[in-house]
Amino acid sequence: MNIPKVYNAMVHGGAAFATASRALAQAADPVARQVVSENTTNPAGTKPAHLHYGTGFHHINVWAFDMDETIAFYEHAFGFRLLFRWEDVNAVREQRAHFNNPRQGAHLDMGDGQILELSPAPKEAVRPNDGVSSFHHIGLRVSDLETAYSRALSNGAAPYPLRDDMGGVWDGPTTITLNARPPFKRSFVVRAAHVLGPNGEIIELFEA
Numbered sequence: 247m248n249i250p251k252v253y254n255a256m257v258h259g260g261a262a263f264a265t266a267s268r269a270l271a272q273a274a275d276p277v278a279r280q281v282v283s284e285n286t287t288n289p290a291g292t293k294p295a296h297l298h299y300g301t302g303f304h305h306i307n308v309w310a311f312d313m314d315e316t317i318a319f320y321e322h323a324f325g326f327r328l329l330f331r332w333e334d335v336n337a338v339r340e341q342r343a344h345f346n347n348p349r350q351g352a353h354l355d356m357g358d359g360q361i362l363e364l365s366p367a368p369k370e371a372v373r374p375n376d377g378v379s380s381f382h383h384i385g386l387r388v389s390d391l392e393t394a395y396s397r398a399l400s401n402g403a404a405p406y407p408l409r410d411d412m413g414g415v416w417d418g419p420t421t422i423t424l425n426a427r428p429p430f431k432r433s434f435v436v437r438a439a440h441v442l443g444p445n446g447e448i449i450e451l452f453e454a
Contacts, residue, residue, distance in 0.1 A: 302387045303385075303387065304360075304386055304387035304452045305360070306381070307381070307382040307383045307384075308364055308380050308381060309364075309368075309382055310364040310366055311366075311371075313350060313366055316364055317352055317364065320354055320362060324356075326354040326355060326356055326357065328354055329353045330352065330424070330426070330434055331427040332350060332351050332427055332430075333425045334348045334350070334424075335349070335351070335422055335425070336422065336425065337416060337420045337421060337422045338421070338423075339420070345410055345414040345415060345416040347408070349366055350365075350366055350427060351364060351366075351424065352364045382448065383449065385450045385452050386451055387454045388451050388452065388454075391419045391437045391451055391453040392419050395439045398441045403441035403442060403443060405441060406448055406449075418439050419451075420439060421437050424436070436453065437453040438450055439451050
């Protein structure tokens, strides 16, 4: 068997299938048809349909039973690069703190700009088996948080508020601060919100 020829055929066949699939979806979607028209008249200046909506994969979150050990593992085993570590997460609304999560976290560059996010596993967490997963949530990059959050809810998602240990609630689109952990000096401010998908999956909308 000629592996390169088979591989090329698979790649080209997959690309053709993806193109045909997009064309079918665009034919049925008036917004997508408009995007196609824009791409046709100005292909260099317009985003593909999925980026036109401002969405894309930003990160995947994994519980870590030992943060330092897990960071070192991904750095040495796969060449991931530590981008940032934080001490806690807080949010202020109308000049008053309304949410604080003391748990640490880390972002690692997986090598192609995608992010692996690590969070310390809760004390009651057990190591994964057939019925338990270390996976926690999907992080999606969005360009307009309020619009993406509203669109998700209107299509069947449920709000997913996060609660801290002091009665504070992160409920819907919120500006949060990831407070830098030394040696990092600059804290990271971002707008984000969480929803619950149709299968019970937690989805974080991450305005970036």
